[in-house]
Amino acid sequence: MTYTNFLFIIVFIVLMGCSAQQGRYQHHHDSSPTRKPSAVELQDAIPRVEKKSRGGNRNYTVRGIQYEVLDNATNFKQQGEASWYGKKFHGHLTSNGEIYNMYGMSAAHKNLPLPTYVRVTNLANNKSVIVRVNDRGPFHKDRVIDLSYSAAYKLDMLKTGTAQVTVEAISNINQEATVVNKEKAHYIQVFATKNATQANKTATKISSLFNYPTKAKQESGYYKVHIGPIKEKTVITMLLEQLKTQGYPSAFTVKY
Incomplete structure (x- = not known):
């Protein structure tokens, strides 16, 4: 074996070792994205009744510390330090x-059932946001919640990185919402088009923005983009208002 070939093999082994140690994340350190959230991305999460997720709701251990997951979030309120997580x-x-979508209105919490909707208020400026907890963390001493980039932006805490907040679970969704007639399912028709590709792309976009089931339904030669089914009138009203800001002022409700 020549000296050159020997060096080539050594370099190859070193590079492979470095590659294997990079881990699951592309970025070693967390950082801010290159753009600010849009107006739509700054809309609060819309609380709705959801079943517990199949994953993430068992008691667990991280770094030798045991964490207990609550059975429910009724009357949950907490005060402490909030942080946020982004590109990593x-x-x-x-x-x-x-x-995880850093532009979505989501958060991580160590103990709340997944998912749970909470209102987070920045005690320094009284700004608040409603987020959907779908992750675990932050696993740092004295921190109570880890917010998405958009949520942290809305609370005006990006410069400081952390903020003292209150976290209040929204656990009375059924009592606050006025349930619509159960005989027929209610949907919101966003728009209709004969272009299947455009309809499917719009459905994917709307579903990502509002975290509600959205699909393009073919009917009478048109592809109609529907959000739903939706049971609460209050949610329908909120979605219609948010769709206006997204450029769909003609959206309306339909029944099936």
Whole structure:
């Protein structure tokens, strides 16, 4: 074996070793994204009744510390330090098996059942946001919640990195919402088009923005983009208002 070949083999082994140690994340350190959240991305999460996720709701251990997951979030209120997480975790799985979107209104909590909707208020400026907890963390002493980039932006805490907050679970969704007639399912028709590709792309976009089932339904030669089914009138009203800001002022409700 020549000296050159020997060096080539050594370099190859070193590079392979470095590659194997990079871990699951593309970025070694967390950082801010290159753009600010849009107006739509700054909309609060819309609380709705959801079943517990199949993943992420068992008691667990991290770094030798045991954490107990609550059975429910009724009357839950907490005060402490909030942090946020961004590019390093964007596109990776959350604890309940969803994909983390740093532009979504989501959060991580050590003990709340997944998912749980909470109102987070920045005690320094009284700004608040409603987020959907779908992940575990933060695993740092004295921190109570880890917020998405958009949520942290809305609370005006990006410069400081952390903030003292209150976390209040929204656990009375059924009592606050006015349930619509159960005989027929209610949907919101966003728009209709004869272009199947456009309809499917719009359905994917709307579903990502509002975290509600959205699909393009073919009917009478048109592809109609529907959100739903939706049971609560209050949610329908909120979605219609948010769709206006997204450029769909003609959206309306339909029954099936």
